[in-house]
Amino acid sequence: MFIKRAKSRPSLRARETDDAPLAGSPLKASVTVSTDDHEGLAGGSTSVTHDETEEAGVGSVMERKKAKNKEKKFGKGTSRLSFGMPDEGGSEGTPFKQRKSLLSQSIKLPSTPITTGPVVSSVASGSSATYSQEYLSHLKASTPSRASKTTDDDAMGEVVSDLSGEGGLSEAARMKYGSLIQEDTGAGIPDDATIVAARMKRQAKVMGAKRGLEGNEDYIALGNGQIAVWDDGEKGPHPESRLMREEDEGEDGDEDMADYTEANERLFLGKQANKSAARRLKGEIGELIDDREAEDEDDEETREWEEAQVRRGGTWEPERPVSKPQTIRTPASIPIARPLPTISSAQARVAKALAQVKSTQAEAQRNLEVAIKDLALLQDQEQDLRKEVERVEGKREWVEEFRGWVEMLGHFLEEKVPRLNDIEADAVHHLKERAEMINKRRNLDDEDDLSLFLGAPRPAADEVDELGRSQEVEAGPSSAVRKARRTERQSRRTKRQTRQVKQTQEEGYSTDSSLADGDADDYEDAQRELRRRTKGLLEDVRAEDFRDPRKGLAVKFADWRSRYEEEYVGAFGGLSMVQAWEFYARSEMVGWDPLRSSKSLDSFDWFHSLHEYSRPRPNKPAKAFDDDDDDMDVDDEPPLGPDGDLVIEMVSKTVVPLLTKQFENGSYDPYSTPQTRRAIDLVEVVADLTGKTSPKYVALLKAILGVFNTTIVDLATAVGVSMGQNAIPPPGFNPEARVALGRFVRKRVKLIKNVLLWRREAFMEVREYVNRIVGEVLRPVLERQWEGGGRELAQEVAAVAGNELRPDLMAFLREGPGRRAW
Numbered sequence: 001m002f003i004k005r006a007k008s009r010p011s012l013r014a015r016e017t018d019d020a021p022l023a024g025s026p027l028k029a030s031v032t033v034s035t036d037d038h039e040g041l042a043g044g045s046t047s048v049t050h051d052e053t054e055e056a057g058v059g060s061v062m063e064r065k066k067a068k069n070k071e072k073k074f075g076k077g078t079s080r081l082s083f084g085m086p087d088e089g090g091s092e093g094t095p096f097k098q099r100k101s102l103l104s105q106s107i108k109l110p111s112t113p114i115t116t117g118p119v120v121s122s123v124a125s126g127s128s129a130t131y132s133q134e135y136l137s138h139l140k141a142s143t144p145s146r147a148s149k150t151t152d153d154d155a156m157g158e159v160v161s162d163l164s165g166e167g168g169l170s171e172a173a174r175m176k177y178g179s180l181i182q183e184d185t186g187a188g189i190p191d192d193a194t195i196v197a198a199r200m201k202r203q204a205k206v207m208g209a210k211r212g213l214e215g216n217e218d219y220i221a222l223g224n225g226q227i228a229v230w231d232d233g234e235k236g237p238h239p240e241s242r243l244m245r246e247e248d249e250g251e252d253g254d255e256d257m258a259d260y261t262e263a264n265e266r267l268f269l270g271k272q273a274n275k276s277a278a279r280r281l282k283g284e285i286g287e288l289i290d291d292r293e294a295e296d297e298d299d300e301e302t303r304e305w306e307e308a309q310v311r312r313g314g315t316w317e318p319e320r321p322v323s324k325p326q327t328i329r330t331p332a333s334i335p336i337a338r339p340l341p342t343i344s345s346a347q348a349r350v351a352k353a354l355a356q357v358k359s360t361q362a363e364a365q366r367n368l369e370v371a372i373k374d375l376a377l378l379q380d381q382e383q384d385l386r387k388e389v390e391r392v393e394g395k396r397e398w399v400e401e402f403r404g405w406v407e408m409l410g411h412f413l414e415e416k417v418p419r420l421n422d423i424e425a426d427a428v429h430h431l432k433e434r435a436e437m438i439n440k441r442r443n444l445d446d447e448d449d450l451s452l453f454l455g456a457p458r459p460a461a462d463e464v465d466e467l468g469r470s471q472e473v474e475a476g477p478s479s480a481v482r483k484a485r486r487t488e489r490q491s492r493r494t495k496r497q498t499r500q501v502k503q504t505q506e507e508g509y510s511t512d513s514s515l516a517d518g519d520a521d522d523y524e525d526a527q528r529e530l531r532r533r534t535k536g537l538l539e540d541v542r543a544e545d546f547r548d549p550r551k552g553l554a555v556k557f558a559d560w561r562s563r564y565e566e567e568y569v570g571a572f573g574g575l576s577m578v579q580a581w582e583f584y585a586r587s588e589m590v591g592w593d594p595l596r597s598s599k600s601l602d603s604f605d606w607f608h609s610l611h612e613y614s615r616p617r618p619n620k621p622a623k624a625f626d627d628d629d630d631d632m633d634v635d636d637e638p639p640l641g642p643d644g645d646l647v648i649e650m651v652s653k654t655v656v657p658l659l660t661k662q663f664e665n666g667s668y669d670p671y672s673t674p675q676t677r678r679a680i681d682l683v684e685v686v687a688d689l690t691g692k693t694s695p696k697y698v699a700l701l702k703a704i705l706g707v708f709n710t711t712i713v714d715l716a717t718a719v720g721v722s723m724g725q726n727a728i729p730p731p732g733f734n735p736e737a738r739v740a741l742g743r744f745v746r747k748r749v750k751l752i753k754n755v756l757l758w759r760r761e762a763f764m765e766v767r768e769y770v771n772r773i774v775g776e777v778l779r780p781v782l783e784r785q786w787e788g789g790g791r792e793l794a795q796e797v798a799a800v801a802g803n804e805l806r807p808d809l810m811a812f813l814r815e816g817p818g819r820r821a822w
Helices: 061-074 102-106 133-142 153-157 171-176 192-211 271-313 343-453 480-499 517-538 553-563 565-570 573-588 605-613 622-626 646-664 673-690 695-722 736-756 763-784 786-801 807-815
Strands: 121-123 129-131
Touching: 129 133, 343 517, 343 553, 343 573, 343 646, 343 695, 343 736, 343 763, 553 565, 553 573, 553 605, 565 573, 573 605, 573 646, 605 646, 646 673, 646 695, 673 695, 673 736, 695 736, 695 763, 736 763, 736 786, 763 786, 763 807, 786 807
Parallel strands: none
Antiparallel strands: 121 129
């Protein structure tokens, strides 16, 4: 690989002058000629002294470049011109190396032939030699004055890479001056390069013979004949090599490439500093451009100088005159005679041209029609696009407005819903407190009746009343407390009989679930307070669309459904509206007792509004939701909308959880037949709306059946305690015992009737509860009082629950104690 320099170096190409007369001769030696007169060489004696040079600096451009770099690196203190004499400091100097230009390398004399003639030589003192006149004449005759030309074209393409090869020309000289240099194939005197190569080869043989390497003739030691010694302490990647690593010769790679990686550039702070740096950079770029132009001019001058040197050396090949091609004159051709056109041919041409014009016109007409159609189509598309853009822009504006309204509604609900939760919790607490008061009074009445015919539980020894008196005195069947409770119960019964037109035939079938006068007044006051708090939720709201959902939620979501029905259905807009409407529905149902109030589920405003919203009328605007449609014909009811019946969703999400919570906290009285019928109707409505497999329906039914289970467990516990070993026995004779027995049994019969009303909703659970009431509650009582009125009461029980009882219980009721079913 050769590196071409951007600018030629005249110092390498110029010939070095010498004061000696024969310094530039091919002999490369100092020749001294002495004559007696001006007759020349013929009449006198001539002595020629050859001073052998120890080393010649002849080589290619790359070799001279390497030698120069080596001199710069290792011999900076020495002079460029040295004859091998030590300097004043005592250091060894670099020997003088004669340089030759590329053109001088191409001009060489043929090697000296070996003559067989007589040669007379006289040995002078020292290193000089004396030649005869015949030898000098022969030598002069055999020395050519001009290099002979060669006609071999292949010699021009040969490139010899070895410096000491044929011709002594370097590869760079052959590549650059191949068209000008003619290789000399004749005999001539060997040049300095050949002599140096032979001398180095001879020295290598001598050194190889000393070391026992006679077989390796081409081996040249890198250490100048010295034996290499390796240091085992520091071993690199190649310890046996004596070559220096490339990165060790100079600086690091990053520092060498710093000028190209902007590592040496400085950052200038300030406006003035940046301007100065820009000016300097601009000046440097101009200098580089000027240098490049100067290099181009120098290259042109160098090329002209080299051509002049080649012509001066005699190797110039004159330019051959360019011969112009001879033009052959060709005579002009005589045109062919054509006949004159006739009328028919002219008419044919005109007809043909007319047909072409008509076809062109027809094609243009078709293109015009197509263009008109395309233009009309483009106009229609433009109108459609404009409409679409207007529609999208209107949709965007509407969506932004609707989104803002929904965010306001969300903030409104976040503020109001926690207050509504507190109101509902207070309403459930009122129901639970009332149920506890009624159940406690009813349990005490049952204990009073059981104490007259079965016995009374004995209180604990440390149990005292409010005044610190022992409860054992008050636990007896005829205690003053029990008598007072019986008197109070009789007075309540008398009041009910006076208020009701139809009186109960036998005592025990009344529910007796009314509160005392003071408790009833307190309960009404609490209910009024709940209604006042519920109304106060919207006192601070002035926007009508937030006060009334029919003017806000219904209108907004109906507008959404009418405008963008596909997006409305995909986003479940109906379910979202029900979720927001839940607050208003719960507010409307605060304090609602579905089992004691005559207000049904379909009497609420939210029920009618959602029913109407779920069945939109085609020609009815959204604002029509503001008015109630009481005169709506049921037969002309429109079909359901895309989101189905939203009443079902409201019942499933809001009404059923509310009813379940009320039933679990004592809203349902299992001894009340009217409440049982209303509860059954309500459960059937829920089943029709949500389905009997719905989890909400199952949870509601489970809460109702749980009320019966709790009542049966309490009755069985009371009977078991009254019949215990530590129980206080009943009085020996008490006229009220038979009445108390009938009252206790008839209450249980009424409970069985209410349980049987749920047969269609939960058949297996109803049958289980009936058998538990008869087996765990009534059978122990009737066995004790079978002869004291138990037989007649057993017949009443069998008449009510005969089909649902087990065979053993049915046999007991018919035949009495001691009988077993076979």
